Amino acid sequence: xxxxxxxxxxxxxxxxxxxxxxxxxxxxxxxxxxxxxxxxxxxxxxxxxxxxxxxxxxxxxxxxxxxxxxxxxxxxxxxxxxxxxxxxxxxxxxxxxxxxxxxxxxxxxxxxxxxxxxxxxxxxxxxxxxxxxxxxxxxxxx
Amino acid sequence: xxxxxxxxxxxxxxxxxxxxxxxxxxxxxxxxxxxxxxxxxxxxxxxxxxxxxxxxxxxxxxxxxxxxxxxxxxxxxxxxxxxxxxxxxxxxxxxxxxxxxxxxxxxxxxxxxxxxxxxxxxxxxxxxxxxxxxxxxxxxxx
Numbered sequence: 308x309x310x311x312x313x314x315x316x317x318x319x320x321x322x323x324x325x326x327x328x329x330x331x332x333x334x335x336x337x338x339x340x341x342x343x344x345x346x347x348x349x350x351x352x353x354x355x356x357x358x359x360x361x362x363x364x365x366x367x368x369x370x371x372x373x374x375x376x377x378x379x380x381x382x383x384x385x386x387x388x389x390x391x392x393x394x395x396x397x398x399x400x401x402x403x404x405x406x407x408x409x410x411x412x413x414x415x416x417x418x419x420x421x422x423x424x425x426x427x428x429x430x431x432x433x434x435x436x437x438x439x440x441x442x443x444x445x446x447x448x449x
Numbered sequence: 450x451x452x453x454x455x456x457x458x459x460x461x462x463x464x465x466x467x468x469x470x471x472x473x474x475x476x477x478x479x480x481x482x483x484x485x486x487x488x489x490x491x492x493x494x495x496x497x498x499x500x501x502x503x504x505x506x507x508x509x510x511x512x513x514x515x516x517x518x519x520x521x522x523x524x525x526x527x528x529x530x531x532x533x534x535x536x537x538x539x540x541x542x543x544x545x546x547x548x549x550x551x552x553x554x555x556x557x558x559x560x561x562x563x564x565x566x567x568x569x570x571x572x573x574x575x576x577x578x579x580x581x582x583x584x585x586x587x588x589x590x591x
Contacts, residue, residue: 340573342537343499353579355495355541357485357530361589388499390534395484397532397539399497425587431482433586437495437579444575445567447503 340446344386344401349439351385352402358424358432360394367428370420377416383407394430401439408436482588486528486543491581493527494544500566500574502536509570512562519558525549536572543581550578 360367378384383403390397402408411417424432502509520526525545532539544550553559566574 340501340575342501343573343575346577349577353495353497353577355497355581357541359482359484388537388539390532390537390539392532392534395530395532397530397541399499399539399541425589429587429589431485431586431588433482433485433584435488435491435495435581435584437581439497439577439579442575442577444573445571446573447567447571 340444342388343444344388344399346385346401346439346442349442351439352405352408353437353439354400354402354408355435355437356396356398356400356432357435358396358398359430360391360396361428361430363427365427366423370423370428374417374420377414378411381407381411381414384411405436482586484530485586486530486541488527488543488581488584491584493581494547494550495579495581496542496544496550497577497579498540498542498574499577500538500540501572502533502538503570503572505569507569508565512565512570516559516562519556520553523549523553523556526553547578 375387375389378387378400384407385401385403387398387400389399400411402411412421517529517531520529520542526549527543527545529540529542531541542553544553554563
């Protein structure tokens with residue numbers, strides 16, 4: 308109805324999962340959809356990472372932030388969306404194709420972070436590799 | 450490494466996105482992965498619904514809870530994961546196939562909730578229909 312097909316990616320503003328009220332990258336980020344990745348037309352790929360944290364916090368925020376930054380520099384990266392509520396978190400990263408996802412998983416610094424995650428920060432997680440076949444969105448009229 | 454391929458679905462315990470500490474359905478839900486949907490072997494389908502809320506709260510919690518319950522009763526439903534952090538929320542529901550997703554979108558009570566969402570509760574949202582091609586998970590050894 309007021310849903311519309313999505314616009315092309317604006318990677319400059321989708322790259323670090325800005326939260327509402329967080330416009331530190333400046334520019335014309337539309338505050339009504341802050342936090343929603345501006346991905347290109349489908350098909351593209353999504354990695355859904357659902358995790359349950361341990362109470363261990365040491366090193367986690369810095370590593371999580373660093374991984375967001377590092378991911379955004381990888382070939383084929385399209386954007387990320389992330390929320391955590393208590394111990395449960397969902398992070399969805401978007402990618403151009405499967406090889407991009409495979410390469411990102413194998414980046415040395417990321418591999419180390421994954422190991423630390425299993426040893427310290429996560430009770431459990433599940434990673435799902437998905438092909439985005441269709442999408443649509445809605446933005447409230449101003 | 451300590452990642453393992455996922456087990457078959459246990460729909461009785463994946464159907465209502467239990468949060469950590471919420472074991473109201475009883476039984477042997479493993480608390481270490483509470484909140485992670487126990488989906489079957491891939492392929493299956495995911496609907497990623499990313500939303501930014503308005504400040505309007507009236508009617509929202511009841512409707513959101515009701516939609517989780519109603520979704521869990523639909524044919525082809527496999528589970529749901531949901532988190533909200535401030536205005537930004539990510540809800541991922543899992544389905545056996547595309548017709549199940551289409552049918553759920555068209556359920557009358559859900560259609561009404563979608564309309565109310567656009568009119569009252571959401572500044573913006575994006576819905577992505579995905580085919581889950583692969584998955585793997587990790588659970589901390591006891």
